[in-house]
Amino acid sequence: MSPILQVTDLDVDFDGRPAVRGVALTLERGEVLGLVGESGSGKSATALAVLGLLPGNAQVRGSVRLDGQELVGASEKQLTRIRGSRVSMVFQDPLSAFTPVYRIGDQIAEAVRAHQDVSREQARQRAVELLDLVGIPEPALRARAFPHEFSGGMRQRAMIAMAMANDPDIILADEPTTALDVTIQAQVLDVLRTAQRETGAALLLVSHDLGVIAGTADRVAVMHEGRVVESGTAVDVFERPQEPYTKRLLAAVPRMDTPRAPQPPTGETVLKVRGLTRTFPLLKGTAFKRRIGSVYAVDGVDLDIRRGETLALVGESGSGKSTTLFELLELAPPEGGSIELFGNDLAGLGKAETKALRRRVQIVFQDPMASLDPRMPVGDIVAEPLRTQGADRATIGRRVPRLLAQVGLDPAHAERYPHEFSGGQRQRVGIARALSVEPELLVLDEPVSALDVSVQAGVLELLQRLKEELGLAYLFVSHDLSVVRNIADRVSVVYLGRTVEAGPVDEVFERPRHPYTQALLSAVPLPDPTRERARQRSRILLAGDPPSPTRRYDGCRFRARCPLRPHLGERERKRCEQEAPVFDGDGAACHFPRVREVV
Amino acid sequence: MTTAVIAEEAPVAAPPAGRATVVLRRFLRNRTALGGAVVLVLLFLLAFVGPYATKWSYSHIDYTALRAAPGADHWWGTNRIGQDVFAQTVRGLQKSLVIGLLVAVLSTGLASLVGACAGYFGGWTDRLLMFLVDLLLVFPSFLIIAIVSPRLNSSGWFALVGLLGLFAWMITARVVRSMTLSLKEREFVRAARYMGVGPFRIIWRHVLPNVASFLIIDATIQVGGAVMSETALSYFGFGVQPPDVSLGTLIADGTSAAVTYPWMFFFAAGLLVVFVLAVNLVGDGLRDALDPTSKGASR
The missing domain is CATH 3.40.50.300 (P-loop containing nucleotide triphosphate hydrolases)
Structure with missing residues (x-):
């Protein structure tokens, strides 16, 4: 069978500056391809180029074939017919992806009606079904809510519902969980996998997070400076990386499962x-x-x-x-x-x-x-606390170059402004x-x-x-x-x-003992496809969102989402409701702490 | 831990230059801005040395030369009652230079101080200052100046500068306030606060430089505006009174003769244009020097 999406020799320039160079990707039906890379590697530009969604200052060359149909150079009319129906998109920031003044349900219904000839009522019905499918409680009610009434995780779920609306062949997800917390990220990734399974669509998952990719993608393409430097099955790429860049990247990722020998506390x-x-x-x-x-x-x-x-x-x-x-x-x-x-x-x-x-x-x-x-040269920025503490000019003049050298910057750059430094260098200035x-x-x-x-x-x-x-x-x-x-x-x-x-x-x-800690740790994806998939089966998925901090809770404030609660007896539950667990120094503030290994 | 830092006795060259030096260097590297500054200096020289270069005084009436064209005797000609145009123009230039620049500096300074304080401190400071601003905005400023200025004759036209400045800053202050409100939420302001930097120093070092582009544009517009409002006031009999002159009064007098006796009008008008242009160039240069991301100035 021919691949559903075939990208060959894709070049993207922004105002003549190259962003993507000679990218080739194939996406088979029903598979998950992870596109991973650091910022500026051209991964988002590649994904957007597929849908022809790049801004006007971008020039796209090469070929993007959707089921044999060429998309590069296709007319806006043709592309509009494809967008949302055959290829749909999940964006990073779900707040800006919804129009704030329309109800969520209406926006999903609109997506349905854009490509299907159904009545308003049927479309609305479908929207509610979709919201139900992505796990939004009381979908009929929530469909009438406005985007700002949804939490970040719920908005992203709704976004996925919208992407599923027309049973697309491909779902493009551009950093779909980057703006979310880990426990919510776990939920959303779960929904995304469900959506992919339900619609049988191929999923192109763009992310900088190697853990997310490892847990979801079947195949992986690593991008660096506009090129695909390595691609292969997830297990191959993660366990037997060939290219030096991939090796460096994998080595640089901080991992949660490497034990360290922390120093025992000594000082006062x-x-x-x-x-x-x-x-x-x-x-x-x-x-x-x-x-x-x-x-x-x-x-x-x-x-x-x-x-x-x-x-x-x-x-x-x-x-x-x-x-x-x-x-x-x-x-x-x-x-x-x-x-x-x-x-x-x-x-x-x-x-x-x-x-x-x-x-x-x-x-x-x-x-x-x-x-x-x-508007301040970094030398002045570094000197500011000194000046506030009343240091004299000579001291400042001596200290500043030394401080810059100490954090690994060139002291000669003290007269430059912050925007002339890269992100990492700026943090060093800080x-x-x-x-x-x-x-x-x-x-x-x-x-x-x-x-x-x-x-x-x-x-x-x-x-x-x-x-x-x-x-x-x-x-x-x-x-x-x-x-x-x-x-x-x-x-x-x-x-x-x-x-x-x-x-x-x-x-x-x-040996985490509090159920929340366990859930939190269990939600963090490991950049290791084999282990990550095994962990997914035993993942502790927290229900819902953190409750509002505008209420004060009697008893344990975690109890509404506690995964332990269904296993507790009547009397024990009462205790959780009435008595707030006390935290004393070390250990867990839980009435029924139980060690559970989750990493 | 002090020792750990001091112990690294790296050979250190000249200490890095601070912001003032860097900005000055960037400004000096900007040719057009420098040109503007030179023109300004020349204008000042003309205004204050010029009167000594000619034998005519600005108020002297030469009955032998009425409406005389520029020549050896009267360099820039005479007006219809025989006063020397050169002497009058440089006298007027003195007034206008000082009025224009002082009013601009005064009003922009006041605006940035009040606006930044209102925005930064918020609460009652904000409410009181903004009440004052709104009050001044609804005051008919022209009327007030008209009433007050005749009583200030003793202190002369410096009082006029004060009055003009006093009624020209309110809108700028409102804009500065709203810009400060958004700057206040930025992390670098918060960072400065946690370093223990005092509020006025934060305003001076962090808030004002970041609204400087706006302030400079505003100030350069104010220069021209101040000269013009002084003219309007003088026309109605307040402000600069005959026999004293300013560029504004000269232009007003010469307008009717602009076509027939062009020297009565164009010297004064030309100098005003040159003056405002030079201020604009200097302002642009200053803005580029202060804004590190500007394309106009190289580092």
């Missing part, structure tokens, strides 16, 4: 947080605001960091990680609970003492582009800035999540080296558990603003 306590709470008021009205409720962003977080130790704070978006950080960095008395920095309680600190503490705690932000002032005042505790807010894997590895290595050289303590906030496994000494897991489990990194990863 640097940071001690107990029962931290922070609520934000929910306001209504414009001229006269009144409070209609509260968001319990942080509601009981405990942290302990010793000198020379890396504590990873792990949680999904909305779990209160960032709020915890910002509470800490404000250096103001917390709303509830206590924060102790270097033995000083933040409640009852004078102005001078606060200023002295500022030097000892510094932060590195997630997005290196946003956290560096675009680290140099934080280090300039010789802090003792460095708060790292997702420092590598905006970077490509190969760049990530370099930055993580730098952080590891600096920690050893300077004896720093890190508070490392991340949602990427593979990275955490590779850098952290201890791990603290938060769910809905509350610490649920903490302990040494090996203990938590190998």
Whole structure:
């Protein structure tokens, strides 16, 4: 049988600059092809070129054949007939892929009616069926909801429903889970596999995440600088990579299943947080605001960091990680609970003492582009904390080149502006800035999540080296558990603003006791097709989305999604509902902790 | 840990230049901007040295030469009552240069200060400052200047500069405020806050440079605008009063003679055009120098 999609010699230029060079791909009916590569490798451009969806400044050459029909150079009319009916697309950002002012159900119905001659009522009916198929509860009701009323995961499910609407031959999924949390990612990938099975379509899955590809794709094509450098079956590519680039890429991926020997904590306590709470008021009205409720962003977080130790704070978006950080960095008395920095309680600190503490705690932000002032030369950026601490010009002039050299940048580049650096280099500037005042505790807010894997590895290595050289303590906030496994000494897991489990990194990863930790770990895909497929069968899929933080829950706040709950007896369930499990130092905040190996 | 850093005794060349030096260097490398700056300096020289170069004073009336064309005696000719056009023009240029630049700097400075503070601090500061802005916007500024300026004759036209500046900044301030609101949410501002940088220093070092493009454009437009509003005021009998002159009053007087006795009009008008053009060039150069991503200036 001929392949459903055949791409040969595809070239894409953007304003004359090459983005894709000589790409050849074949997609058989019903198979899953994973297209993997780092940013700028041309993987998205390739996928978009198939549908003729590239912007006007792109020139496409070569051939894309859909079931024998040439698509490159096809008229817009022909392409429109194909889009959505024979080839459909799932985008990365599901919020911008829906029109905000129409109901979800109507948008799916519209997709149905665009290609099928059915009545409005039938199309609506079909939309509800599709929503049901992708696992949206109460589909008839939810079809009447607007996109903003859906959570990210639900929107992506709806997007998949829309892609399935006309029983396409091919589904193109461009980074479909990149914007989602791991537990939601696991759900969505599951739905995507279901959709593929139901429609019998071939799936072209574009992703930078090798784990996602490993778990889903039958065949893999690795892209680098606009070319396909290696392709083959998933098992072949992952287990016996031939090309040096593929080998490098696979080696650079942080893996969750490699044990490390973390240093036993030795030094004195640097940071001690107990029962931290922070609520934000929910306001209504414009001229006269009144409070209609509260968001319990942080509601009981405990942290302990010793000198020379890396504590990873792990949680999904909305779990209160960032709020915890910002509470800490404000250096103001917390709303509830206590924060102790270097033995000083933040409640009852004078102005001078606060200023002295500022030097000892510094932060590195997630997005290196946003956290560096675009209008400041990097030399000035790095010098800013020094200047704030009142260092004189001579000291600054001496320190800045040395700091830049220390993070692996050329000191001669101090007069350049941030936009002249690459992502990884910018993050190094951010680290140099934080280090300039010789802090003792460095708060790292997702420092590598905006970077490509190969760049990530370099930055993580730098952080590891600096920690050893300077004896720093890190508070490392991340949602990427593979990275955490590779850098952290201890791990603290938060769910809905509350610490649920903490302990040494090996203990938590190998013998997780809290059901949420287990679900979280089980949802992380491994870049290993054989093991990943075996894990998929025993994957703990959490139902639904994290509940709203605007409510305060009696008892265990995880109970609604707890995979343990169906196995509990009547009396035990009562206990979960009425009594909040207590977290004390190490271990899990669960009434019925049970070790389960999931990695 | 201090030792770990200090121990790396790398040989260090000259310390890296700060932002001011880098911006200045970028500005100096921009030929057109430099040209504009040179023209501005020449205009100032003409305005302040010119009066000493001619034997005529701007108010002296030469009854022997009415409406005389430019020549050896009266370089740029005389007007219809026999005053020397060159002497008058340089006198007027003095006024207009100072009024134009001062008003622009004053109003843009005030706008950026008020706008940035309102945006950055928010809350009651914001509400109060914006109330003030709205109040000034609905005030009939022309009326106020008309009423106040005759009483300020003693302090002369410097008071006029103050008044013109005072009524020209509000809209700019509103724009700066909204730009600050979005800048405030950016991570680099937050980063500065967590480093312990004070609010005014954040405004000075991070907020204002990032709205500089807008401020510079605004200021260059204000220069021309200020000269024009001074003319309008002078026409109605406020502002610069005869026998004193400004470029604006000269242009207003000469308009009717532009075709028949062109020297009465075109010297003053030409200088105003050159002045505004030079300010624009300097402004463009400054904007390019401050904006690292601009294509106009090389590094």
